[in-house]
Amino acid sequence: MKLNGLGNRAYNILFHTHTVSGIVISVVLYIIFFAGAFTLFKDEFYQWENPSARILVVKTIDYQAVIEKIKGFYPNFEDGKEVRFSPPTDENPLLSIFGTLARPNGKSEFVGFLYNPVSKKIQRNYPYITTTGETLYRLHFLDQLPYAGRWIAGFVALFFLFASVTGVLIHWRNIVTKFYGFSLKGARKQFWTNAHTVFGLIGLPFQLMYAVTGAFYLLTLLILIPAVLVLYGGDQQKLYALIRPNEAIKLHEKLPVTSGNKSINAVLSSIETGYPGYAITFLEIGNLNREDALLSARISDKKSFTGDGMVSIYMKTGKKAVEVIPGHKKYVESVVDGIARVHFAQFGGLLLKGIYFVLALFTCFVIISGVLLWKEARNKKGYTDQQKRFHHRVTMVYLAICLGLFPAVPLLFVSELAIPGQSAGHASQVNAVFFLSWLLFAIVGLFMKTEAKQTHFFLLVGGLLSVLVPITNGIQTNDWLWHPLSEGKQYVLATDLYWLCTGIAALVVYIVIRRNGKTRSLEQTIHETTQVPIG
Known part of the structure; x- marks a missing residue:
């Protein structure tokens, strides 16, 4: 079945621009999607990377007592300025606290802590004491490259959008035929062409979504600067008031200290009563113990696409300063929150994250197949031997960087537990x-x-290192595969099982393709030696 496609001139133009844009961004795009696939489960494997978090969730925490405990260890902790909390969850039962320390030079130093509600211990957590999830998260937008990393990732997302659209246009005429005619047999060029088309078509909506939302997050500054200058007269607070109303509220540090404020837990209790069915996922407290002390809480329903909002309450009077709840949001608030939920799969639970994960790996395959298709399309008589060698070298470099990430990621997990200490x-x-x-x-x-x-090579090494992940966990923490489920550590078990299954699958694929390769080589040798010469 053939559909009406582009004219010859338009087809040639878009074909070459698709090829050039795709081959230029392919390596970076692969890194973004491969690291991003694991980032989806960053919260779920946190207990694996941080054994001290393998505890039961404590729902009731005295936040004011935690602040006093921190001040006991760090008297220069500035509780009068902005203090933020990330409450315990099933994935991460530790309480995260973020604030600032006063320094002699008058400046404040950002600081983070972890509070264990079971052992009542405080541990400093900035720089982070564990890093697996954080490393992969930052890698998926190239944050390890100072200054330029985020910009590169943003423009790659933008070009990815262009490559996706042009890819659909140039394959449109035969897209149905290629989809249903996909086969593992035939010439290599035909296989990579059909594979690139079929898997690209399957993941197309997902890829377009990530191209748009990724570009939005990383290139927003290019839109906001002219918007602030033209629409808001250079006053960025007016823009913040639209997106995050609580950020636009001005608090005065010189107001007198008071003992008449309600406690943090009392305000939280009123929020939980007023908004049943929502979980408090983040707290922000400004000017604690002063007359204009403000507590802002992000409330969320993870099962609903539009199920998050923000409530800000003055701790002295109990009066609401901000109320952003589902069903009553402004358009800008709904769009910004919606983009976050779509990009990070923050709705639909683990099933949706699993679908995202598979589609991200599909996209990695589309990228690899595109590189191999680029090479095979140039492996013909129209190119000189020198050009063919150049194309081969480029392909080898691209594949080495991309596929080398597979064994490096399980080694990252192994290193997290194998390297002693959480300093x-x-x-x-x-x-x-x-x-x-x-x-x-x-x-x-x-x-x-x-x-x-x-x-x-990469299948063998990646498979062996993947199997080593649950073994390392068992040796270092004694949480072997048969322990975590009985102790309620389902996320630890899931992480171990994933890497065990991945390692076994990689090794099985390695053995099968090696055996098939030797069989084909033997058949070819027998065929050549049994040929009867003519004449």
Whole structure:
């Protein structure tokens, strides 16, 4: 079945622009999607990376007592300024606290803490004491590259949108035929063409969504600057008032200290009573113990797409300063919150995250198949041997960087628990192992002569390191596969099972393709030796 496609001139223009834009962004795009796939479950595997979080959730916490406990260890903790809390959840039962420390030079230093509600211990957490989830999260928008990383990721997302649209247009004429005619047999060029088209079509809505939302998050500044200058006369607070109304409320640090404010827990209790069915996911307190003390709470219903909002209450009078609740949001508030929920799969639970994860890996395959298709399309008589060697080298470099990420990620998990201590330097050591191993794997991959040998190498090493993840967890924490479920540590078990299954699958694929390769080589040798010469 053929559909009406583009004219020859339009087709040629879009075909070449699609090819060029795709090959330029392919490596960075692969890194973004591969790291982003694991970032979706950042909260779910937090207990795995931080064994101290493997406790039962404590719902009732005296927040004021926690602040006093912090001030006991750090007298210069500025409780009168902005203090933020991330309450315990099933995924992360620890309480996270963020604030500032006063310094002699008059400036404030950002600081973070973790509070264990069971042991009542306070632990400093900035720089982060564990880093697996944070490393992958930041990698998915290239934050490890100072200054330029986020901009590069933003423009890559923008070009990805362009590549997706042009890809649909150039394949439109035969898209149905290619979809139903997909086969593992046939010429390599035909296989990679059909694979690129079929998997690209399956994940197209997902890819378009991520291209748009990714560009929105990383390139918003380019839109906001002219908007603030033209529409709001350079006053950015007016714009904040539209997007985050609580951020626009001005608090006065010179107001007198008072003992007449309601406690944090009392205000939270009134919010929970007033908004049943919603979970408090984030707290922000400004000017605590002063007359204009303000508590802002983000409320959320994770099962609903529009199920989050914000409530801000003055702690002295109990009067609401801000009330943003589902069904009564402004258009801008709904759009901003909606983009966040779509991008991070914050609705639909684990099932939706699982679908996102699979589609992200599909996108990685589309990227790889596009690179191989680019190479195979140039492996013909119209190109010189020198050009063919150049195309081959480029392909090998691209694949080495992309596929080298597979064994590096399980090694990141292994390093998290294998490297002792949870000090400030722990994260740096784990990150060093991760990035250096990725570099080493890529260099080794470059010495492979063919794409097939590269694939065999990365499947073998990645499979072995993946199996090592649950083994490392068992050795370091004694939470072997048969322990966590009986102790309510389902997220730890799920993480171990994922890596065990991934490792076994990778090793099985490695054995199968190696065996098939040897069989084909033997058949070819027998065929050549049994040929009867003519004449």
